[in-house]
Amino acid sequence: MSAKADRPQAGAAPNGLMRVLDAAFGHPRGLAGRLGGTVMAWGNRRQERWAVDRAELRPGHRVIMVGCGPGVGVALAIEQVFPSGFVRGVDPSATMRAMANRRCAGPIAAGAVEISEGTAEHTSCTDQSMDVAISVNNVMLWERVPGFTEMFRALRPGGLLVLTVHRHVLPDPADNLRTHAVAAGFVDVTLTERRRRWNSPAVELIARRPR
Numbered sequence: 001m002s003a004k005a006d007r008p009q010a011g012a013a014p015n016g017l018m019r020v021l022d023a024a025f026g027h028p029r030g031l032a033g034r035l036g037g038t039v040m041a042w043g044n045r046r047q048e049r050w051a052v053d054r055a056e057l058r059p060g061h062r063v064i065m066v067g068c069g070p071g072v073g074v075a076l077a078i079e080q081v082f083p084s085g086f087v088r089g090v091d092p093s094a095t096m097r098a099m100a101n102r103r104c105a106g107p108i109a110a111g112a113v114e115i116s117e118g119t120a121e122h123t124s125c126t127d128q129s130m131d132v133a134i135s136v137n138n139v140m141l142w143e144r145v146p147g148f149t150e151m152f153r154a155l156r157p158g159g160l161l162v163l164t165v166h167r168h169v170l171p172d173p174a175d176n177l178r179t180h181a182v183a184a185g186f187v188d189v190t191l192t193e194r195r196r197r198w199n200s201p202a203v204e205l206i207a208r209r210p211r
Ligand SMILES: C[S@@+](CC[C@H](N)C(=O)[O-])C[C@H]1O[C@@H](n2cnc3c(N)ncnc32)[C@H](O)[C@@H]1O
Pocket: 025, 026, 027, 028, 040, 041, 044, 066, 067, 068, 069, 070, 091, 092, 093, 096, 118, 119, 120, 121, 135, 136, 137, 138, 141, 142, 143
């Protein structure tokens, strides 16, 4: 299956509204991207919190956070792994990286956080170098096969993948995430949907690289 072919398509070609939403949230850029980043920092904080809480983080852990957006999850994760741990946030959007750099300026200056250009498919992590990989609200933008393969490659044996996404932004059945995780080699895969009052259910996947 080609990389393009394994990403479920949302359907019709983007119209004007879709382009604005993409510039705000999907591939944030310009003014719309900065506004989108502000909305995400506020609206997705609880989901970032959930992911960090489920990641079993301890001081000294090394964390890769893909699609880190404005950096809320990076800031939460470094609190758990500081002072000996390290968090690497990657995002393809320069607008998001600038927001994350501002939010995490303190731990960046201390050498505990790095924000870099990257995607789930290309993290630039060395093989088996990370204890935990976290993804919040970006799996709908991945090329799924290379994305899950890259998460597996970057994690050490026994390392944990924690992924969550709004149900309504997934263009295909949530259970396909489990299928992709298993195909990449993950074990102990759990997939749940948590109902929320003001949003569609949060799809939550936890998976482990075999020890
Ligand atoms: C909806 S935002 C989510 C940001 C943040 N995690 C949150 O929940 O608020 C999606 C983010 O994914 C990034 N992104 C786009 N393509 C990506 C990919 N292939 N892999 C990882 N992240 C990607 C975007 O630049 C954007 O910052």
